[in-house]
Each structure stands twice: as structure tokens, then as C-alpha cells.
Amino acid sequence: MELTTSGDLVSIPHLLLRNAQKFGDRPAYREKEFGIWQSWTWLETAEEIEALALGLMDIGVKKGDYVAIIGRNRPSMYWSMVAVQMLNAVPVPLYQDSVAAEMAYVLEHCGSKFVIVGDQEQVDKVREVQETVSGIERIIYFDPRGLRKYDHKNLSSFKDLQKQGRFVKDDRISELKKQIEAITYDDTCIMLYTSGTTGRPKGVVLSNRNIIETSKNSSEFDKLAPGEETVAYLPMAWVGDYIFSIGQAYWSGFCVSCPESAETLNMDLREIGPTYYFAPPRVFESQLTTVMIRMEDAGNFKRRLFDWGMKLAQRVGSDILDGKEVGFFDRLKYFLGNVFVYGPLKNTLGFSRVRVAYTAGEAIGPEIFDFYRSLGMNLKQLYGQTEASVFITQQPDGEVRSDTVGVPSPGVELKIESNGEVYYRSAGVFVEYFKNPENTADTKDKEGWVATGDAGFIEEGTGHLRIIDRAKDVGKMADGSMFAPKYVENKLKFYPNILEAVVFGKDRSNCSAFINIDLAAVGSWAERNNVAYSSYQELAGHPQVLKLIQEHIAETNLSISQDKMLSGCQVHRFLVLHKELDADDGELTRTRKVRRRIIEEKFSDLIQALYNGSSEILTETEVTYEDGRRGSIKATLEIRDVDVVDKVDRKAA
Amino acid sequence: MNNVSQGDFVTSDGRSIGSALMEMQNITLKFGGVVALENISFDILEGEVRAIIGPNGAGKSSMLNVISGFYVPQEGQVLYRGSLRPTMKPFQVATHGIARTFQNIALFEGMSVLDNVMTGRITKMKSGIFSQMIWKGRAEREENENREVVEKIIDFLEIQAIRKTPVSRLPYGLKKRVELARALAAEPSLLLLDEPMAGMNVEEKEDMSRFILDVNSEFGTTIALIEHDMSVVMDLSDRVVVMDYGKKIGDGTPDEIRNNQAVIDAYLGVSHD
Numbered sequence: 001m002e003l004t005t006s007g008d009l010v011s012i013p014h015l016l017l018r019n020a021q022k023f024g025d026r027p028a029y030r031e032k033e034f035g036i037w038q039s040w041t042w043l044e045t046a047e048e049i050e051a052l053a054l055g056l057m058d059i060g061v062k063k064g065d066y067v068a069i070i071g072r073n074r075p076s077m078y079w080s081m082v083a084v085q086m087l088n089a090v091p092v093p094l095y096q097d098s099v100a101a102e103m104a105y106v107l108e109h110c111g112s113k114f115v116i117v118g119d120q121e122q123v124d125k126v127r128e129v130q131e132t133v134s135g136i137e138r139i140i141y142f143d144p145r146g147l148r149k150y151d152h153k154n155l156s157s158f159k160d161l162q163k164q165g166r167f168v169k170d171d172r173i174s175e176l177k178k179q180i181e182a183i184t185y186d187d188t189c190i191m192l193y194t195s196g197t198t199g200r201p202k203g204v205v206l207s208n209r210n211i212i213e214t215s216k217n218s219s220e221f222d223k224l225a226p227g228e229e230t231v232a233y234l235p236m237a238w239v240g241d242y243i244f245s246i247g248q249a250y251w252s253g254f255c256v257s258c259p260e261s262a263e264t265l266n267m268d269l270r271e272i273g274p275t276y277y278f279a280p281p282r283v284f285e286s287q288l289t290t291v292m293i294r295m296e297d298a299g300n301f302k303r304r305l306f307d308w309g310m311k312l313a314q315r316v317g318s319d320i321l322d323g324k325e326v327g328f329f330d331r332l333k334y335f336l337g338n339v340f341v342y343g344p345l346k347n348t349l350g351f352s353r354v355r356v357a358y359t360a361g362e363a364i365g366p367e368i369f370d371f372y373r374s375l376g377m378n379l380k381q382l383y384g385q386t387e388a389s390v391f392i393t394q395q396p397d398g399e400v401r402s403d404t405v406g407v408p409s410p411g412v413e414l415k416i417e418s419n420g421e422v423y424y425r426s427a428g429v430f431v432e433y434f435k436n437p438e439n440t441a442d443t444k445d446k447e448g449w450v451a452t453g454d455a456g457f458i459e460e461g462t463g464h465l466r467i468i469d470r471a472k473d474v475g476k477m478a479d480g481s482m483f484a485p486k487y488v489e490n491k492l493k494f495y496p497n498i499l500e501a502v503v504f505g506k507d508r509s510n511c512s513a514f515i516n517i518d519l520a521a522v523g524s525w526a527e528r529n530n531v532a533y534s535s536y537q538e539l540a541g542h543p544q545v546l547k548l549i550q551e552h553i554a555e556t557n558l559s560i561s562q563d564k565m566l567s568g569c570q571v572h573r574f575l576v577l578h579k580e581l582d583a584d585d586g587e588l589t590r591t592r593k594v595r596r597r598i599i600e601e602k603f604s605d606l607i608q609a610l611y612n613g614s615s616e617i618l619t620e621t622e623v624t625y626e627d628g629r630r631g632s633i634k635a636t637l638e639i640r641d642v643d644v645v646d647k648v649d650r651k652a653a
Numbered sequence: 654m655n656n657v658s659q660g661d662f663v664t665s666d667g668r669s670i671g672s673a674l675m676e677m678q679n680i681t682l683k684f685g686g687v688v689a690l691e692n693i694s695f696d697i698l699e700g701e702v703r704a705i706i707g708p709n710g711a712g713k714s715s716m717l718n719v720i721s722g723f724y725v726p727q728e729g730q731v732l733y734r735g736s737l738r739p740t741m742k743p744f745q746v747a748t749h750g751i752a753r754t755f756q757n758i759a760l761f762e763g764m765s766v767l768d769n770v771m772t773g774r775i776t777k778m779k780s781g782i783f784s785q786m787i788w789k790g791r792a793e794r795e796e797n798e799n800r801e802v803v804e805k806i807i808d809f810l811e812i813q814a815i816r817k818t819p820v821s822r823l824p825y826g827l828k829k830r831v832e833l834a835r836a837l838a839a840e841p842s843l844l845l846l847d848e849p850m851a852g853m854n855v856e857e858k859e860d861m862s863r864f865i866l867d868v869n870s871e872f873g874t875t876i877a878l879i880e881h882d883m884s885v886v887m888d889l890s891d892r893v894v895v896m897d898y899g900k901k902i903g904d905g906t907p908d909e910i911r912n913n914q915a916v917i918d919a920y921l922g923v924s925h926d
Contacts, residue, residue, distance in 0.1 A: 033808065146866075
């Protein structure tokens with residue numbers, strides 16, 4: 001490696017070169033392949049990236065080019081991003097599970113000439129895009145498998161490109177050096193397309209300043225050190241992965257491990273034992289569901305031990321974690337619990353060494369949140385956005401609660417507008433939406449304040465931010481009372497049996513809901529209760545399942561009725577959908593957020609039935625399979641009423 | 654019927670395939686009075702995907718057993734790499750570069766996927782039982798070398814997640830894949846697949862088809878397969894042999910077979926009036 005840096009750390013390539021000098025022989029990347037963890041030191045990483053950058057330079061990638069990167073989390077894909085940055089070009093990571101049509105929009109919008117992909121599947125999709133979008137000059141692939149017979153006119157392998165780079169090194173290394181030196185703090189670092197719950201995806205332009213300042217502040221907040229271990233498994237196109245796996249990793253100099261495949265993630269987590277971990281609530285939810293299902297099947301002794309341990313943990317676990325006062329005998333019992341229950345459980349989940357864990361993206365159920373904390377795992381919440389380079393608020397150690405998202409992150413200012421919408425300003429605030437000045441102006445004002453689109457308030461006394469709902473979803477019901485669908489949906493989703501819920505009620509006299517059951521949880525319940533079923537659809541329509549869901553909703557209504565502001569949001573009628581809401585059908589975003597408007601349009605017949613008093617409805621829905629083919633499913637859905645608590649009752653109680 | 658015998662054959666996607674790896678000449682196989690195969694001749698060229706199709710009881714599996722050397726035909730001869738093949742024991746067949754999978758899965762159910770695939774390397778191990786017992790020197794080195802080959806195959810067939818899972822706990826589709834992995838572990842030059850897609854759903858069939866094509870293109874392995882599903886065969890193979898009641902009724906590229914009247918009759922039935 002010949003590149004060095006002594007200047008200011010103004011970009012990711014600069015951080016890489018510093019790490020190669022400072023942490024040279026410490027591991028930077030690990031990937032499990034062929035059953036063994038392969039690792040690369042910072043020095044080796046810098047050499048690999050340098051060779052790739054030279055190769056890219058040699059095929060004509062230059063300053064200001066947009067280079068799309070599509071693949072699962074692998075060192076080669078991360079290296080590609082940094083190599084592109086060395087040339088002051090802009091990496092644009094795409095969601096690898098997007099279908100070709102979704103990719104076409106982004107590739108055309110950013111005018112990408114070069115695309116770096118992981119494997120044959122992605123090559124095929126980009127080739128399909130090429131039929132309609134011109135301008136893609138070359139595809140570079142990492143895994144050659146299945147590509148041998150392809151026409152290589154516009155196709156090159158990653159390793160060949162590196163070879164080419166090493167070949168021209170003597171001639172061009174000084175040019176590369178100049179390129180890196182010329183990078184400024186305000187050059188674009190990366191462009192990320194937001195999945196967008198409404199409309200077309202927008203390209204969020206983040207500068208080196210945004211990324212480096214954010215990485216620095218957040219690393220210091222949690223005292224991240226070079227010895228940290230993380231596992232990179234979240235989509236590379238998501239801002240969080242960029243900050244955690246590149247920004248913070250390069251700033252702090254810690255090692256990022258990539259799983260062998262998506263299916264082996266749990267085993268790989270266990271082998272690595274991350275100290276710094278991030279997961280969206282649904283990952284924690286599904287893990288907890290798995291644990292509970294397995295405990296139901298465990299022997300009597302084990303189950304009783306587990307129940308005893310969890311009861312104790314719920315009582316004292318979080319307090320011990322927060323360093324509060326707990327009696328000697330409880331501490332002793334908790335210690336025993338740790339030896340027999342919590343320790344082994346955390347080990348199974350791969351959380352034995354977790355020092356800091358975050359969840360964000362959606363509200364997390366209090367029971368789920370407390371479960372992990374009571375085990376002694378330092379799970380915290382943060383609130384962030386792509387436009388903020390992730391961090392807006394986060395919870396400091398010792399001030400962790402499930403109903404807030406924490407205090408403003410270092411360097412972030414917050415304000416709440418009169419309509420309840422949350423605004424922020426920080427060094428991480430994005431530059432602009434690419435080729436979209438109107439939306440930029442709508443979101444970010446001249447003074448740099450950015451609208452989050454979320455309604456919330458700052459809690460008096462603690463200064464913690466609480467989020468109620470998306471600002472545009474918060475509305476009024478026909479009688480003028482407040483309608484906050486997400487608030488209700490989150491409460492419903494806290495039941496393991498309910499995977500997804502969509503609540504309607506804006507401008508109507510009462511609320512109603514679509515429910516998606518969780519196949520794993522309800523399936524296990526069905527097995528234990530001798531309910532026979534042959535398909536998702538049949539299980540979803542089973543009278544006993546409907547009864548189960550009905551009970552959950554009634555309980556939720558009771559809890560909603562306690563809230564003065566939102567008691568009008570109780571769910572009066574519901575139906576269980578015959579299919580799972582799916583990103584392939586456009587009903588969810590790629591990060592699995594509900595796309596309310598699309599669902600409203602697509603299932604308008606069902607919504608009508610919810611409000612016209614009918615007790616069942618025949619419907620037909622178009623579905624898209626994973627390979628892009630289409631089909632349709634027909635079903636008759638039963639609509640049920642739920643008990644609600646009226647206002648008079650509440651006053652009496 | 655155009656019967657390609659010698660020389661280069663150009664496939665539909667423009668690859669030219671080498672000379673004959675194996676030739677069947679006038680094979681007749683009888684079990685007592687039953688004539689399973691009657692005067693069949695065809696060849697398998699180096700690097701091609703050769704399919705043998707036919708209705709139930711046409712003699713496909715018998716044919717595969719003749720190719721693998723398990724059955725010895727009463728008449729006719731089998732040429733392997735241009736010379737007459739002697740009668741061989743199964744393990745000798747394996748050392749000569751022929752590996753196969755079975756119609757009814759034949760794996761070691763109690764062993765892990767990894768161990769099952771490792772057994773495919775058995776013919777490549779030369780260390781004696783004693784050195785294997787004390788686990789020193791050659792035995793250890795050999796195990797590591799073989800494990801490397803096996804891990805590449807596990808990666809290739811995307812079965813990393815079940816590496817340590819006992820085979821008995823796997824669903825049918827995955828067992829088939831493990832069996833393919835074991836056959837590949839022997840690094841065969843000729844791979845025989847006996848109904849690799851029987852009993853699979855559409856998705857599993859598509860996966861398996863992709864793996865078969867990838868094996869062919871990545872490792873250059875010659876593949877001979879038996880299959881029921883016509884559409885799969887037509888997409889997958891370079892050339893097809895069609896059998897019916899122990900006789901060969903067609904031989905050629907998928908397009909030729911599709912338009913062959915005898916084949917259409919055999920599959921769709923023909924009125925006998």
C-alpha cells in the first residue's frame with residue numbers, strides 16, 4: 001500500500017488510510033466463507049480498495065459519476081463504496097431485493113454509468129433494466145458463478161478489475177493520490193434513495209461533513225472503541241447500515257463481520273458475539289416469538305426454571321442494568337438466574353457480549369423491550385432519518401424507557417411546531433434531494449431546519465422526545481376527536497399473534513382495522529389447540545383465530561380508552577386479511593413500513609364492507625411472486641365487531 | 654432420425670461440445686424373459702447435458718444403471734473415453750469419474766449434511782486406517798484438503814445453513830440437493846442424475862434446474878439425467894434420448910424431439926383402431 005494521509009480526516013478514504021497506518025494489523029472485515037471466518041486487516045483492506053479504485057479509474061470512473069452498488073452485505077460490496085469514493089465519485093447502494101422495475105427508476109434517475117453487483121441474480125436484473133434505460137456502460141460482478149456463458153462485452157469481474165488496477169498501479173497511483181487529496185468536506189459522500197411511504201423514491205445526498213460529523217458524535221456518545229464487534233446484515237441501501245458499518249466503523253476503527261448467507265445469520269451472530277448491535281423492532285419481536293414457542297415445547301422443569309427466571313428478571317433486571325438500588329438477595333437470585341437462564345439464553349441469541357444495542361424505525365412493544373433489558377442487555381432506542389444521517393434523538397445509558405425515543409443526539413437541535421410536527425437541525429442534515437429542488441425546499445428551510453413528518457412532543461421534566469404518529473396520518477374523526485392510526489397499530493402489533501395492522505377512521509365516525517396474523521405464532525398456537533389448517537389463507541380465516549384476534553383488539557380498546565386524547569380511536573370492526581402485506585405488491589416499503597394510501601386504494605372494497613355493516617365479503621387480490629410473476633387469490637372474509645369502552649363507562653371507572 | 658455420433662456438436666447457445674465421452678452400442682438388457690432394453694445405441698458427448706426421457710417403465714433407470722456399470726447388458730458394448738469398458742465394481746466406477754444420485758434418496762440419515770458430503774470424497778483418500786485413527790500427518794492433511802473441496806460445493810449449492818443439520822431432519826427438496834452435493838464431491842467427469850426433480854414443487858424445480866446448469870457450466874461436468882417433467886428437460890438439456898417400452902424412439906435436440914411424431918404418440922397416446 002502506497003497511499004498515506006496526513007491531512008484532515010475529511011472523507012471515508014482518508015479514514016481508511018489513517019486506520020491502515022494506525023491499526024494496520026487489526027481486523028477490519030470478516031466474512032464467513034467455506035465454513036471459516038476469513039478476515040482482512042485494515043492494511044489488507046486498504047490494499048484491496050486501492051486496487052479496485054485504480055481499476056475503476058482505468059475503466060473511466062471519474063469525479064462526480066454515480067456508481068450503483070447492489071448486493072448483500074459482503075466486504076467486496078463495502079470496498080466498492082469506498083473505492084468509488086476515492087475517485088470522488090458517488091456510490092448509490094440499492095436494495096438488493098428490489099425488482100428490476102424499481103431499480104430502473106433509480107438507475108435512470110441518478111444516471112449511473114457503472115453498476116457494481118454481487119452476483120448473477122443482480123446482473124440479470126440490471127440487464128433487464130438496460131432494455132429500457134440507456135447509459136449503463138458496464139456491470140461489474142463479484143461472484144462469477146453462472147456468469148461464465150454471458151457476453152462479457154459490458155461485463156467485468158471484480159477480481160479482474162482489481163488485477164487491472166494492480167497492473168496499472170505504477171503509472172496511475174500518483175493520479176489516485178491526487179484524487180484523494182482533492183476531496184473536500186462538502187463533496188458528496190453517498191446518495192441513498194429513501195424507500196418512501198408515498199410516491200417515488202427520493203435520492204438523499206449526504207456530504208462527507210454529514211457522515212463524518214455524525215459518525216464522530218455518535219461514536220463518542222456510546223464510547224465506541226476499536227475493539228467493538230458488529231455483524232453487518234441490514235440492507236446496504238439503508239442509511240443505518242452505512243453509518244454503523246462504514247461511518248462509525250471507520251471512525252472508531254472497529255471490525256465489521258459479514259454473515260455467510262441470510263439463512264445462517266443466527267449462527268454467525270452466535271459465533272461473532274457482537275458488542276455493538278442494531279436491529280429493527282421486528283427482528284427482536286420475531287426472536288422473542290421463537291424463544292417463547294420453543295419454551296412452550298420444552299420440558300416441564302426447563303419451562304418452570306425459565307418462568308421463575310423471567311419473573312425475577314422482570315422485577316429487578318432493568319434496575320440492575322441501570323445501576324439502581326436492588327436488595328442483596330435479589331441480586332444473588334439474579335446472579336443464579338444469569339447462570340442458569342439469562343446467560344445461556346443470551347448466548348443462544350448471540351447477545352452474550354452486547355454492550356450497546358439499538359432499535360429504531362418503528363415503535364417497539366414495551367414487553368419486548370423490557371424482555372431484552374431484563375436479561376441484562378443494554379438495548380436502547382433511537383429516532384432517526386436518512387435525511388439526518390440517522391441520528392435525531394437517542395437514549396443515554398441509564399435513561400432508557402420504551403415509550404420515548406430519547407434526548408437529542410449530540411449536535412442536534414429540536415423544535416416542535418404548533419401543529420405538533422417535530423423539526424431538527426444538525427451537522428448531519430442532508431444537502432438536498434437529488435434533482436428535486438421542490439421537495440428539498442418543502443422539507444428543509446433556509447435556516448436548515450428539517451421537517452420529520454412525525455408528530456410528537458417533548459416530555460416535561462426529562463426532556464425526552466415522544467413520537468405519536470406520522471404528522472400527515474394524524475387527523476380528525478367525524479366528531480372532531482384526534483385520530484392517530486399508528487398509535488393504535490403499534491399497540492395491536494405488540495401481540496405476538498398480530499404481525500401487521502392497518503387502522504382506518506379518518507373523517508369517519510369510528511375506527512376499523514385490517515389485521516395480518518403472524519404465521520409462526522398463530523401456527524404454533526393452532527398446533528397446541530388442535531386447529532387444523534392447510535394454508536395461510538385458511539388459518540387467517542379460521543373462526544377460532546378470529547376470536548383470538550377479537551380478544552386482543554378488545555384488550556387494546558380498553559387500554560386506548562384510558563388515554564383522554566385518543567379514546568376515540570378504539571377499533572369497532574375488523575377483518576383478517578387473506579394475504580400477508582408484502583413489499584413485492586407495493587403494500588409495504590422495502591423497510592417494511594405500511595403504505596397506507598396504496599392499501600386504501602387496493603382494498604377499497606374491504607374498507608367499504610367494514611363500514612356498511614356487512615358480515616362478510618368476497619374479494620379478489622392480485623399478488624406478485626418473488627420472481628416477478630403475477631397471480632390472484634380469491635377469498636371470502638368475515639368481518640367481526642369488537643367491544644368498545646364508551647366514554648361514560650370510562651368516567652364511571 | 655439424425656443421430657449425432659462423433660465430432661463436435663454445437664448447442665443452442667453456441668457452445669461446441671467435445672467428442673464422445675461414452676458410447677452405448679446396441680445395448681440389450683434382459684431380466685429373465687423380460688427385455689428391459691432392446692438394441693439401444695446413443696452417445697454422451699463431453700460437456701453436454703444429456704437427458705433420457707420416457708413414460709413409466711420405459712427402461713430409463715435400467716439405462717442409467719447400464720451407464721453406471723451396475724447392470725451388465727447381455728448384448729452390445731459400452732465405450733468409455735473411446736475404449737471398451739470392462740466390468741467393474743461400484744467403487745471402481747466411482748474412481749473412474751462417474752458419480753450419481755438416486756431416484757429414492759440414498760443418504761446416511763443419521764449423519765450431518767457435512768459428513769454426508771464428505772463421504773463423496775472417500776475415493777480420494779489414500780491414508781490408511783491406522784493413520785486415520787491416530788489423526789496425524791497424512792490423514793489430517795487429507796481431511797483438510799477434502800474439507801476445502803466439500804466446503805466449496807456446500808457454498809456452490811447454497812446449503813451453508815444446514816451444514817451441521819442431520820439429514821433426517823431435512824425436507825425432501827433439500828435432501829435431493831445434499832445428494833447432488835455428495836455426487837459432486839467426487840469431482841466426477843460424468844454425473845448421472847436419476848429423476849433429480851421428482852416430487853418437487855415448482856420453486857424447488859427451478860432451483861434444481863439452475864444448480865444443474867451451473868454445475869455444467871462451472872465445472873464442465875458432463876451430465877446425463879433422467880426426468881419425467883418434459884418442460885424441465887426441454888429447457889435444461891442439450892440433447893435428448895426418448896425411450897418407450899425399452900426401445901429408443903427418438904434422439905436429438907429438444908426442438909427436434911418436440912416435433913418428433915413417435916415421441917408425441919408415446920407421451921400423448923395414440924388410438925389403436
